[in-house]
Amino acid sequence: MLQPHTCQRARRSRDARFDGQFFTAVLTTGIYCRSICPAPSPKEENVRYYPSAAQAAQAGFRPCLRCRPDCAPNSAVWNGVDTTLSRAIALIHRGDLQDQNLPEFAERLGVGDRYLRQLFQKHLGLSPKTYALYQQCLFAKQLLHQTQLPIHQVAVASGFNSVRRFNDCFQKNLKLTPTQVRRQTNPASETIQLDLSYRPPYNWDQVQPFLAARTIEGLDACDANSYRRTFQHDGVTGSFHAIHQPTKNRFQVSIELDDLQALRPTIQRIRRLLDLDVDSEAVFATLRECLPEPFPLKQGLRIPGQWTMFEAGVRAVLGQQVTVVAAKKLVRTLIETLGETQGSQRFFPTPRAVAAADLSFLKMPQSRKNTLATLAHHYLTHPEPDQPEAWLALKGIGPWTVNYAKLRGRGDPDVFLGGDLGVKKVVQQHTPDLDPNRAAPWRSYLTMQLWSMY
Incomplete structure (x- = not known):
């Protein structure tokens, strides 16, 4: 959580770089806002600051209909606090707790449900289920504002099993009804x-x-x-x-x-693919300390992602020891041969399609074809195949492949691709004394900075 005097200056300046890092609650109105809210600034004695929208709501405040806290970039209040909490938050934002009870969800994280509740209470001031329900309501509020979906479809897309349950939860958490939020009356659109x-x-x-x-x-x-x-x-x-x-x-x-039930996780994947939730100012400040002053450090660098870990893994295998152009040609051949089509649209091949093919159409060493097939079989036979650390046990997959997949498939912010040829060349030419550990927890962005120089 930022210090109160920092929050005060940030809200008065309406600096967008602080958007989503904290929320301002106003005692006289009972409303909480984003730091960029265009409404007249309240007196400081009437203001309280909260690190998350859920905590502001838990304190009894309702969201502003003008700045719409549901649209703020995801807050990084938990970053660097606890890896279990960080993973739990990411899974909740993806909507995973909607389909599981808390003991099952905690078991997936490798902890007990009591410990998980304590973790949330300590760092966020509320239970995992309360946090998850509030995120569902904020997502529903965003859909009510920005789409023409009927309210019953908004309920389904937000993870509620009935409209009554949706209405009750929405009013309880946001102190508003869905019809109060809904402003559009146009018929629903397919897009x-x-x-x-x-x-x-x-x-x-x-x-x-x-x-x-x-x-x-x-x-x-x-x-x-x-x-x-x-x-x-x-x-x-x-x-x-x-x-x-x-x-x-x-x-x-x-x-x-x-x-529509997949809308929320789809939006989370788009946010990750475009890397919309990082605090790039914090990243830049850290990298400036570990890179020499002459280094042409670029502001606002992001990690362009891949849609799934499987796709990232396949692209990493195809990209082993070849150029970007050569790797792209292999990926194109794989998609054209094994990917499904709908009209002019193509889709990335599934693990089942790759595992069933002999891959003789790929012009690359047989050992790499075998690696690709092994990775696909891994996805068909393991309950949690998206854990790239386990891929190291597969023949033909080493640290570079795993780290590349973590970087682009998971959006992991702290991966340094020290073994990458391009990274090695830039380090030798510009920063021979570079200590990448000084860039933690943003070593992925250090990799992107070095790639941008290659």
Whole structure:
């Protein structure tokens, strides 16, 4: 949590770099706001600061309908506090606690449910279930504001099994009814449009060419100000188109989806793929300390992600010891041969499709084909295949492959690809005395800085 005097200066300046890092509650109105709220600034004696929207609500405040806290970038209040808590928060934002009871959820994290409750109470001041329900309500509020979905579809997309349960929970948590929030009366559209905010600066000039150099026709495309792609995952098919709006510190995103229940995890994947939740000012300050002054450090660098860990792993295997251009050709061949199609759209192959193929169409060493097949079989036979550390037991997969997958498939902020050829060359030329450990917990962004020089 930021210090109160820092929060005071940030809210008075309405600096977007603090958006989502704390929330301002006003005693005289009973409302809590984002730091960038355009409403007249209240007197300091009437203000209380909270590190998360859920804590402000727990204290009895309702969300502002003007600045809309549901649209704030995710707060990083738990970052660096506890790895179990950090993973639990990420899974809750993905919607995983909706489908499990707390003991099952805690077991998945490798802890007891009592310990997990204590962890949430200590750092966030509320229980895991209360936090999860509030996140569902905030997500529903965002859909009510920004989409034309009927209220019963908003309830389904937010993870509620009935409209009555949705209405009760929404009013209890937000002190508002869904109909009070809903302003649009237009008929529902097949395309869902949302605004996904971030804390500036965002270096789209770095992200755009990185993504554009790796696009595959039919799967994804990247132009001067937008990125689009198709996806198939967990039985859900869809696509999205994200348009960068730098003057508003956000991406305008259009989503087409064949199952509304997957909307929330889909949005979380888009946020991770575009790396919308990092505090880039904090990253820059840390990297400035560990890189020599002449080094042309770029502000606002992000980690362009992949849709799934499996896709990131496959791309990492295909990219072993070859150039980006050569790796892209292999990926294109794999998608054209094994990926499903819908009209002009292509989809990344599933683990089952890769495991069933002989892969003779790929022009690369047989040992690497075997590695690809082994990875696919791993996904078919393990209950938690998205744990790349376990991939090290697979023949042909080493630390570089695992770390690359963690960097782009998971969005892990603290991965240094010291064994990467491009990273090695830049280090030798510009920073021979570099100690990457000084960049923790942002070593992934150090990797991106060095790649940008290669």
